Amino acid sequence: MSLEKEELKAIAEMVQIEMTKEEEEIIQKDLKCIFKLMDDQLQKIDIHKELKPMVSPCTHPNRLRQDKVQYFEEKEELLGALPMKNGYFYVPNVL
Amino acid sequence: MCQMYYKIGEKMYKKTMMELKKLLDHREISSVELIKEYLNHIQQIDSKINPYITLQEEKILFQLAQKSDQKRREGKHGILEGIPISIGDDICTKGIKTTGDSRILQSFIPPYNATAVERCIQEGAIVVGKLNIPEIGTGSFCSEIEETSFVLGSDREGELRQSAYFCGRFALKPTYGRVSRYGLMSIASSFEQIGPMTKAIDDMDLIMKMIGGVDDKDPTTFSEPWITLQKETSLQNIKMGIPIFSKDIPCDFFIQEQIQKIAKQWNALGAIVNEIDFSALAYAPLVNQILTSAEASSNTARLDGIRYGYRTPKYKSIEELYQKTRQEGLELGLKEKILFGAYVLSSSHYEDYYIKAQKLRTLLVDACKQIFQDYDVILMPVVPFEIGNKKEGKSIVTKYQKNIYTSMANITGLPAITIPTGYRLEGHPFGFQLMSSSYQEQLLLKMASVYESKILSKRK
Numbered sequence: 001m002s003l004e005k006e007e008l009k010a011i012a013e014m015v016q017i018e019m020t021k022e023e024e025e026i027i028q029k030d031l032k033c034i035f036k037l038m039d040d041q042l043q044k045i046d047i048h049k050e051l052k053p054m055v056s057p058c059t060h061p062n063r064l065r066q067d068k069v070q071y072f073e074e075k076e077e078l079l080g081a082l083p084m085k086n087g088y089f090y091v092p093n094v095l
Numbered sequence: 096m097c098q099m100y101y102k103i104g105e106k107m108y109k110k111t112m113m114e115l116k117k118l119l120d121h122r123e124i125s126s127v128e129l130i131k132e133y134l135n136h137i138q139q140i141d142s143k144i145n146p147y148i149t150l151q152e153e154k155i156l157f158q159l160a161q162k163s164d165q166k167r168r169e170g171k172h173g174i175l176e177g178i179p180i181s182i183g184d185d186i187c188t189k190g191i192k193t194t195g196d197s198r199i200l201q202s203f204i205p206p207y208n209a210t211a212v213e214r215c216i217q218e219g220a221i222v223v224g225k226l227n228i229p230e231i232g233t234g235s236f237c238s239e240i241e242e243t244s245f246v247l248g249s250d251r252e253g254e255l256r257q258s259a260y261f262c263g264r265f266a267l268k269p270t271y272g273r274v275s276r277y278g279l280m281s282i283a284s285s286f287e288q289i290g291p292m293t294k295a296i297d298d299m300d301l302i303m304k305m306i307g308g309v310d311d312k313d314p315t316t317f318s319e320p321w322i323t324l325q326k327e328t329s330l331q332n333i334k335m336g337i338p339i340f341s342k343d344i345p346c347d348f349f350i351q352e353q354i355q356k357i358a359k360q361w362n363a364l365g366a367i368v369n370e371i372d373f374s375a376l377a378y379a380p381l382v383n384q385i386l387t388s389a390e391a392s393s394n395t396a397r398l399d400g401i402r403y404g405y406r407t408p409k410y411k412s413i414e415e416l417y418q419k420t421r422q423e424g425l426e427l428g429l430k431e432k433i434l435f436g437a438y439v440l441s442s443s444h445y446e447d448y449y450i451k452a453q454k455l456r457t458l459l460v461d462a463c464k465q466i467f468q469d470y471d472v473i474l475m476p477v478v479p480f481e482i483g484n485k486k487e488g489k490s491i492v493t494k495y496q497k498n499i500y501t502s503m504a505n506i507t508g509l510p511a512i513t514i515p516t517g518y519r520l521e522g523h524p525f526g527f528q529l530m531s532s533s534y535q536e537q538l539l540l541k542m543a544s545v546y547e548s549k550i551l552s553k554r555k
Contacts, residue, residue: 003438011434011441012434014441015433016399016417016418017421017430018418018422020422023427026431027427027430027431027434029491030431031431031434031435034384037381037492037495038381038384038385038448041377042381045378051454052454052457053450053453053454053457054454054460055453056285056315056508057286057506057507059508059533060272063311063314063315063317065312065314077189077190077204077206081203081205081206082403
């Protein structure tokens with residue numbers, strides 16, 4: 001698998017990351033090298049179609065909590081994490 | 096005449112947690128004195144190695160220490176009352192900046208504690224500060240430091256165990272689900288666990304008992320109880336396997352030599368040590384690279400400049416806001432991981448990489464299960480290349496392979512422990528790793544305790 005510049009740019013746009021020219025070159029070079037290593041390994045191993053893909057290493061069932069409303073006491077601290085200007089929450093201009 | 100535990104001139108920051116606990120319990124030292132000594136020490140080392148990203152305010156630390164001393168006087172103290180602890184900067188601490196060492200979270204102050212941190216604080220521990228980590232847990236802690244008697248850190252691909260290796264400490268990556276992940280910054284959710292890094296095994300036993308167990312806020316936690324360490328000196332009938340090193344399972348020759356020496360020590364202690372075919376290890380870097388990157392690309396989507404954290408000052412559209420914020424706020428290493436993850440998750444490559452890696456993950460779990468039918472533990476190096484070695488960190492191949500021995504425990508969810516050897520090589524402490532089957536942390540601690548009492552204590 002070779003990763004072309006245009007493809008990398010398309011992926012970067014998808015994940016909303018802007019890259020400098022220098023970063024683009026380093027990332028493309030690194031990823032090309034990693035893909036080569038991976039492709040060489042993947043060619044050597046026989047992965048059966050029937051094999052089940054593993055999503056989580058959990059060997060026990062998930063414990064789900066009850067769907068109950070809980071009071072969050074630290075409201076002030078939570079709101080304090082938001083950007084403020086003149087006593088208002090400062091949200092980005094989206095129009 | 097009562098026994099005195101404190102000797103004049105002794106450095107408190109060199110003590111284990113249990114030693115500090117004894118001194119505090121016997122009123123030979125107060126929490127205020129302890130905090131004072133730690134702060135002096137941190138001031139001395141800070142300019143040299145800069146271990147802390149954020150230090151708790153001095154005034155608050157002394158207030159907390161005074162409260163602890165008061166509680167102790169009243170006999171209302173917790174198990175860790177007045178003992179200073181350090182926390183990795185990707186674990187949330189209420190009211191203390193938690194940046195994940197990332198510019199994008201440079202001003203983030205969590206309104207809550209991670210469950211593991213909360214459980215330590217409930218027992219009286221005092222959070223001194225947040226330790227430096229490469230951006231959002233994508234590497235190990237800095238260098239060898241005489242930090243607090245214990246540290247809580249995250250282990251995604253082996254970062255905590257590698258930090259312990261470089262610092263000459265014990266570190267445990269518990270079975271997946273043993274410790275709640277609530278409050279740990281999610282990067283690779285199905286790989287990461289919080290674990291302790293300590294100076295002694297007794298400390299680790301106590302901390303695990305405290306931080307482990309069911310938490311309603313993390314549905315993956317399990318109720319298997321933590322059984323307190325039973326000190327044993329015999330290792331008879333313990334079967335230990337060592338992987339056969341090869342081109343695909345690389346290991347610097349001199350690390351191989353050390354592992355052979357350590358195997359002989361275990362043999363002398365009563366364990367039956369054999370070489371094993373662990374060829375599945377060769378695929379650990381591949382599975383680790385694909386799946387941790389895929390999970391990271393999805394998990395970091397929340398770092399967008401809208402909800403919290405850094406926001407670029409100049410932008411014309413919402414897309415530009417996202418892109419510039421992430422461009423300016425994220426480091427190159429994490430950007431590369433996110434891009435790689437998005438690529439393997441994209442519709443045209445999903446089957447070829449992501450699904451194949453998930454299937455390989457099943458194969459690796461099966462390979463470990465197979466080995467643990469005949470063996471109790473696997474003895475492995477912590478890193479395949481030595482720090483300071485020119486290869487380390489420079490070539491992309493070595494970057495790809497450097498977590499080969501540690502990432503296996505994260506891929507499979509199994510527990511693994513780093514044990515220091517007590518001697519230095521290449522100018523820094525040396526150590527090794529033991530991995531066992533699920534829920535067998537007590538076996539790992541028992542073995543570490545035997546090594547500590549029979550081998551390490553003689554080197555002190």
